[in-house]
Amino acid sequence: MTERLFEGADWDFHTLQRITDACEEVATKDLGLDVYPNQIEVITAEQMLDAYSSVGMPLFYKHWSFGKHFAFHEASYRKGLMGLAYEIVINSSPCISYLMEENTATMQTLVIAHAAFGHNHFFKNNYLFKQWTDADGILDYLDFAKNYVMTCEERYGRVEVERTLDAAHALMSHGIDRYPGKKKLDLRAEEKRAGRRRQHEEEVFNDLWRTVPKGASKTRSALSIERRRKLLGLPQENLLYFLEKSAPRLAPWQRELLRIVRHIAQYFYPQSQTKVMNEGTATYVHYRIMTKLHQQGRITDGNFLEFLGSHTNVVFQPEFDDQRFSGFNPYALGFAMMQDIERIVTNPADEDREWFPDIAGKNDVMGVLRDVWANYRDESFIAQFLSPKLMRQLRMFHLHDDPEERAGIRVDAIHDERGFRRVRRELARQHDVGYIDANIEVVDVDLSGDRRLILHHHVIKGSQLNETDAKRVLQHLADLWTYDVSLIEVDANDKVLREYVVSPRPIPAAA
């Protein structure tokens, strides 16, 4: 019989060390996980609130909107409307997990298994994270960003910096490259590059250049529209990138700020597309580790029951007509799917053999799961692995709500033989970010004419932009672009549904 890891609810730092070692043993030997080195930090409730307001990162540049979120979280926490998370984990190398000091020893074990091994493995191995994030460089880059913003505030004034950041934040959701470029993002090099560029500018500065007469500009007709669009890289859906590269009147530091916001948006991009998988993986891993530790006799029956209590809360999925329902719980769906895959691999029914010939009865649960965790995102994961059994179990159905339809909302498909594939396709689509975010791109700009920037929003299924918000965002966009901006909403047949035109606000004289 192995020694118990802890007794009762109390823990100290030696206990944490023992817990982590035990979890690591199970994670690497039994589950074959491959993780970044772990760094575990114990924090207080107040520090947790701090972390909440800066999107969970340990350091971040200063901006009022984080203060707003802090005030909001603090108010709801004080009133007891909101509990705090047990942990926060950061996709960095070493992988930092923040544990709340109030957790009991059982909860600390659960949280270490969940974050330091589950999430950690997912961060290190999933293709999206590999492609889009630089775990080694992120903390240094955030440090650079923080200092850079601070320096800008000193040099150009806080109001100016705030205006630029406000605008950049408004466009953040459209500051992402959705298709991988030529090379992987290297945030450390990024930081050096910014420094070198500034240095170069200072070194080669010569006021004489200002006095040199400019040559005659190229004839307008020489640049055909096609060529112009090509030069500007149009159409471009990454609005922040486009502004950074092509906005005519931005100062270099403003471009750098846009770049910072863009890089951070890009860093979080994979997380938004893998909520179900990420939480599913972590929940499945903590469940396996805790069960194993209990089997080994390293945690007592009482502690295991405590664990099962919180685990059940975490994976609770209210039904659609329940008051508590607010969409699919990614923990519940993810965990259910992981367990379902385990079932298919070890103990498939005939139906599963038909639906999942590749993995049914393969018997290597961890092999299959590790492959899944590495190579899918939510959309493809659901499209590929949601089984008829699980759809029956969760009693899923598909509603189609067409405002034109007088009779009401149609039940389009349910969990039966006819509906399985349609329900699955629809659920997958609900998790496709390409489908969730509005599809907006820069299509043209008349650089030689009035320099108006023209954007298109490709309307899908008649869902148009919220008017007040759209106007405000466009105002920010126009302020950065410094010329008129127009946004045209077109449907699939290129029919224009609506057009917004916004002019930039005059820049107030520097204070």
Add this chain to the structure above:
Amino acid sequence: MPIHIIDRRLNPGGKSLENRQRFLRRAKSLVQGAVKKTSQERDIRDVLEGGEVTIPLDGMHEPRFRREGGTRDMVLPGNKKFIEGDYLQRSGQGSAKDSGPGEGDSEDAFRFVLSRDEFVDLFLDDLELPDLAKRKIAQTESEGIQRAGYTTSGSPANISVSRTVKLALARRIALKRPRKEEIEELEAAIAACTDEDERVVLLAELEKLKAKTKRIPFVDPLDIRYRRYEKVPRPVAQAVMFCLMDVSGSMSEHMKDLAKRFYMLLYVFLKRRYKHVEIVFIRHTDRAEEVDEQTFFYGPASGGTLVSSALNAMHEIVRERFNPADWNIYAAQASDGDNSYSDGELTGMLLTDKILPVCQFFAYLEVGESGGSAFDLSDSSLWTLYDRLRNSGASLSMRKVSERSEIFPVFHDLFQRRETSQEKAAP
């Protein structure tokens, strides 16, 4: 694989403080509006405790491109009775709302908690002590002490150990005082030495080292340093606030309530400017007495009205307990304006000769019945008197109040930051 476990609980808190301040600065006008609105209705004591404020979200909105409307498809769990092709009524359940993009963003108003200090700061933000008062603060100074480097002489209580040891160490190194280890080493060498000649040499050397150790002390009186303090003039950081009130029969509960509110505001305001604020309550009918707060506001009293008695009492108290050189003196008088006709002359004299010269600020608040119809009539006797004094150059401020909601505006008006140094108070 090495695992680092770090205890971050002791890290300094308030990491978000800067962001929070930025947020407050940005939302300042909104928050200030909210603060003032609540302060007019609620009890001042409660309001100033800080607490929750609600501001319209509009001003702090962070816009994003959001989509809405159109045909929607959704997959939901928990089907009980539907089969394909059923139609659901729109008004009922079954259409889960698209939740907003972020927490709070979908609400109309944004609620959060202000700390007491933040609240008071915002509450009194655009107020300032009148210029007259500021000039006097600069003049009235007292002495304080502060650290000023080190000295070679002083009281043993002031020895700076760290500085002394530092100097001693430097001196020992400079004079090459042998270290303990060196002597021990040499002794060990002697013990191990077999050659008699060499032993003699070593012993001589040891003797020399020991002598040197004795000559050069570990800590020399030369090394000793004392912390030095010097006296610096400091502006007076204490204030006394005199609350004078007429409690004769003509003062109703409503009027007293108005006065109380005004006193409380003044107290909070002074408290923010001075480290130490004392309050003296003087109530008067035809004679004045110093009382505690409870009696001041709620104690029964009746009689005629002689304002001069209160001023006299105040003057006595100032002379006995509050030397104008050490104290900033503020006074606020509340009355319904009645005064015995014969008392006018004496009151005016006391005020101009005795009271005003020692006061930083003297405010007269004339309280009236709710409804305020009384003010349509001619001015009261006290008001007429004070108005005359003011016109002849006395620096006193006066206002009329008849509604609770007017208290803050009046207070605000009295202490508003002004461009011109001359306070021009008009009722």
